Structure formats: C-alpha cells, structure tokens
Amino acid sequence: MSAFYELSAVRADGSRFLFGDTLAGKVVLIVNVASRCGYTPQYSELQQLHERYSQEGLVVLGFPCNQFGNQEPGTMEEIVAFTRDKFGVTFPILSKINVNGPREDPVYKYLKSQRGNALGFKGVKWNFEKFVVDRAGVxxxxxxxxxxxxxxxxxxxxxxxxx
Structure with a gap:
C-alpha cells in the first residue's frame, strides 16, 4: 500500500480524516487554499471539478493555509462559511495547516518529497498550488x-x- 494512504488530516470539525479509509482507489486533487488571495476565485473551478467528477472517483481536498501574506486569517468556522456562501463549496475543507517550514503538515511534507515544481523547487511558493494523486496513491x-x-x-x- 502507498505511504500516501498512511497519512491523515483533521477535518474542520476536529475529527480525523484517514486517507486510507477515505481516499484509497480515488484520484485526489489537494490544494492549499486562502480566502483573501488573488487566486481565491479558483474555488469556483475546484467546485466545478468536484461536481463534474466526484462520481467518477475524484476527491478535491482544500487545506487552508495562512503562510502566504496572511491571506487566510479566519477561524475554521469562518473559512468553511466563506467557501460555502461565496463559492458553494461542498468538497472537504480540512483544518488550517502550514505547508512549509518547521511546523509543516505531514501531508505536505510527503507531497513535496514526491513531486517538486517544474524547476525542481520542493517548497510551496504560494496559495492554490495543486498536487494530484492517482488511484494507487502516487x-x-x-x-x-x-x-x-x-x-x-x-x-x-x-x-x-x-x-
């Protein structure tokens, strides 16, 4: 089994989101999101993908992050309400995390270890970077x-x- 399926996250409500139980056999699009970013309108595109392909096995996961320009300062309740009310988001928005640095979330540590950007840079450069994981967890x-x-x-x- 892929190491990806050994990962977990925390849902907005504080419960555990176990990747192996929830994502095995799915195609997963993971995005670090922010509510006050110039790229925030991409929530609409992410929701469209969720609606269009979830029945075929796509799972979109949003990980709020406040590391870039303090563009995600809200509480989890505020973040979930904003994405729902402004963009109609129904895909999972997980708890706010760090994607870089000494307190980076294990999910992002793993993703970055597996795939650098086009220039080979491992760190996440800004909000709304996307990682795609196949059905085998790669x-x-x-x-x-x-x-x-x-x-x-x-x-x-x-x-x-x-x-």
Missing part, C-alpha cells in the same frame, strides 16, 4: 497557483479513466 502531478482548470483538467480526466 503523486503524479503538481501545478502552480497560476495554473487554472484548463491546464490540469485533461490530466485529471486521464487518471480518472484508468481503472
């Missing part, structure tokens, strides 16, 4: 903040078609 792709759904939807579809 990190296949990493996209930058500027990359929109038009850039990565084709890759997601290709992974979803593989059974």
């Amino acid at each position: 990190v296949q792709f990493r996209y930058g903040s500027k990359d929109t759904m038009a850039v990565y939807e084709r890759d997601l579809r290709a992974l979803l078609e593989k059974r």
